[in-house]
Amino acid sequence: MAAPIQSPAKCEVRSVIRFLNVKGERPVEIHKQIVAVYGNIMNQQNVTKWCREISEGRIDVHYEQRSGRPSLISDDLLQKTEGEIHANRCMTIRELHHIIPEVSKTTIHEAVTEKLGYSRKLCTRWVPKMLTDDHKTKRTGSVLKFLMHYTQEGDEFLYSIVTGNETRVFHHTPESKQQSLQWHHMHSPRTKKLKTSISVEKKHGVRFLEQNGHSPGRFHASWLNN
Numbered sequence: 650m651a652a653p654i655q656s657p658a659k660c661e662v663r664s665v666i667r668f669l670n671v672k673g674e675r676p677v678e679i680h681k682q683i684v685a686v687y688g689n690i691m692n693q694q695n696v697t698k699w700c701r702e703i704s705e706g707r708i709d710v711h712y713e714q715r716s717g718r719p720s721l722i723s724d725d726l727l728q729k730t731e732g733e734i735h736a737n738r739c740m741t742i743r744e745l746h747h748i749i750p751e752v753s754k755t756t757i758h759e760a761v762t763e764k765l766g767y768s769r770k771l772c773t774r775w776v777p778k779m780l781t782d783d784h785k786t787k788r789t790g791s792v793l794k795f796l797m798h799y800t801q802e803g804d805e806f807l808y809s810i811v812t813g814n815e816t817r818v819f820h821h822t823p824e825s826k827q828q829s830l831q832w833h834h835m836h837s838p839r840t841k842k843l844k845t846s847i848s849v850e851k852k853h854g855v856r857f858l859e860q861n862g863h864s865p866g867r868f869h870a871s872w873l874n875n
Contacts, residue, residue: 653688662690663710666699676700721752722760730760734767738831761832770830773842 662683669679676697683691726749733748734740742761746754761767780788798806829842 654686655688657687657690660710662687663699666696667703667710670700670703721756722764726752726756727760727764730757731765734761734765734832738833739829740832766834767832768835769833771833771837771839772826773829773831773840775826776841779841 665683665686666679669682670676674682677693679700680691680693680696683696729749730745733745742754742758745757745761746752749757778784831840833839
């Protein structure tokens with residue numbers, strides 16, 4: 650027995666159904682012959698459906714072109730959505746829906762993520778300071794001085810080092826990482842943001858520590874109103 654015909658065109662199988670149906674074959678027998686020649690390409694239910702439509706006068710063995718549901722995502726919507734995101738990359742889908750209320754949030758989400766390519770929102774990465782080249786040069790010079798003293802004096806030099814730490818407690822809540830989420834494309838670079846303060850009113854805590862972790866006698870921890 651010859652091997653089944655591989656990957657036949659659908660219109661070819663329907664043409665065979667039409668031919669056998671005109672000859673008077675029953676749908677059950679037509680399905681058996683199709684399985685024998687083409688393999689399990691179509692179930693008996695679909696064979697029966699096509700036989701019924703052909704008997705009712707259908708000639709075309711191709712599927713009718715379906716218009717489908719019209720897309721609600723127009724070029725104007727994409728342009729407006731893109732403009733709003735460029736103006737404020739922290740914009741949420743809910744906020745976009747308030748600006749463009751004529752379309753649903755689901756449609757806006759599809760426009761943003763699938764059509765415009767904004768696949769995710771990233772938090773702004775916090776950095777302690779934005780150092781200039783001059784700052785970096787001064788810090789490198791300080792490190793080299795410490796290394797020189799340590800080479801000359803050994804571990805005794807470490808006991809002469811006093812480190813300081815300061816903490817600012819502001820009178821307002823800074824922007825959270827959730828609030829700093831911005832829309833980005835898959836390969837967009839991650840943005841940076843300084844930890845800055847808007848409020849002038851704050852508490853300023855200062856503490857100095859020796860190498861053993863204790864506060865030296867001439868220094869103390871204190872809170873300063875600023």
